[in-house]
Amino acid sequence: MCRDDGLAALDRQMASVYGSAVADADDSQRYILRQTARRFYAFRDNCGSAACIAGAYRDRISEIRDIMNGDWTPPR
16 A cells, blocks of 8 residues: 555545544444444455555545445445
8 A cells, every 4th residue: 555655645634534434423433433343444454456545545545434424334
């Protein structure tokens, strides 16, 4: 990731969004944020391309926003 400026930027963006969300979250949201983070990292770590990793970051950023807006539903 560090060798790819685009991925590094997405990583920093996600970290910022996540940090803000955790700071503003209630207990239920914080629990969901932590649980979904584990799933995100497992998925990201199994990506075989930069495009996959970038998509995972974009999806995670959207997911964090959905959790905080009350629009998130658990995956099936």
